[in-house]
Amino acid sequence: MGHALIVEDDADSARMMATLVGAEGFSAATARSLFDARRQMAMQQPDLVLLDLRLPDGDGMSLLDEHELIGNSEVVLMTGHASLETSIQALRHGAADYLIKPVSAQQLQGILSRVMRPATLRAEVDQLTDDLHRTGRFGHLVGRSEPMQRVYEQLARVAGTSVTVFVTGESGTGKELAARTVHDLSRRRSKPFLAVNCGAISPNLIESEIFGHEKGSFTGAERQHHGFFERAHGGTLFLDEITEMPPALQVKLLRVLETGSFMRVGSTVSQEADVRVVAASNRDPAQAVAAGALREDLFYRLNVFPIELPPLRERREDLPLLVNHFLQEIGAREGAFKHASAAALARLARYRWPGNVRELRNALQRAYVMTAGNEIGDQWLPRDVLVPPAAAGDASMLRVPVGTPLAAAERQLILATLEHCGHQKERTAAALGVSLKTLYNRLKEYGV
Structure with missing residues (x-):
């Protein structure tokens, strides 16, 4: 049985959380100030600390800097509102997660089900590092090169936290494998990992697929359907090709990330979303924002911890x-x-x-x-070789005047690459670093 310390100055809230913690098999103690919390931790090292940010004698975050006192305890911050700043602060100070007040029983149960001592996570990262030296593998990824070593360092750092991750990189670089590695190293590993390709689902169905729908909510909805957020409850949801998500749905995703709740299509009942989101894109996010393919506010909410995968x-x-x-x-x-x-x-x-x-x-x-x-042998391997930059002729160059709108420049580049690749769409998509679905969508827009 684990031991939890609840650092909360509101006596009623502290008692309520102590009751919930006790119902989950933990022993519980409460502290109403930083001074009291330090005294309690000195007497008994807790497995879990539920730490309010605002306390009578200071900022709860300051307790995280007292490493000798915190020791091997897992710390979860409690705040009155979720924000990007809170996420970044929690990561910077080493907190495992944060709860939005008032804390619900379901939220707390999710946290308690994932309690894992930081030392355990560190030991697993050390084991992966040993495997890397021995086999060249780190989780689901393969490679010992310096660019990949930097990726592994970032994956190991962020996996034990609850913050949102944004993986970028060209098509085929292994973004889903990076997301799976984050999941497998996280406290959510025993729960589902679900991957959604936002560019492969019909715009008419994507909201229903992600958030679910009620029976009779639209033509053909013959039964209630649980979306990816419900099916991934307690685990990790990987949203690939996030820039292909319709703008109207991006607004709803932003709301889920900010409030931790959503509603099925056709429902008026709010559902809690206990899901960690890892997003990915094979496009430059800044360019996608400038082109209107990705909402700027959603980008900043997803981009709490960016990881860029290098091309081969x-x-x-x-x-x-x-x-x-x-x-x-x-x-x-x-x-x-x-x-x-x-x-x-x-x-x-x-x-x-x-x-x-x-x-x-x-x-x-x-x-x-x-x-x-x-x-x-080399008989059946690709024969196209690298062309030195000095040898490349004007035929493979595209000149775009300064001031050309991004959408127009993108159109010129796609059509020129399609022509250069002999209208072979698979090669064109690979050369542009986009999915075949994305290329088809663009060509459809251009009437090609």
């Missing part, structure tokens, strides 16, 4: 490790293991990889199928 061309030293990883994966699935020859590795190193790690995996799958023996 910026971490070519990881290629042999990735090749071995994918061939082992394919071999285990197909029942026969094959390896890449030196000539194959040399060709792979010269390729541009516009589709990044995903394209590499697909290329190796094809080469594996086409190779009769157990050594994969």
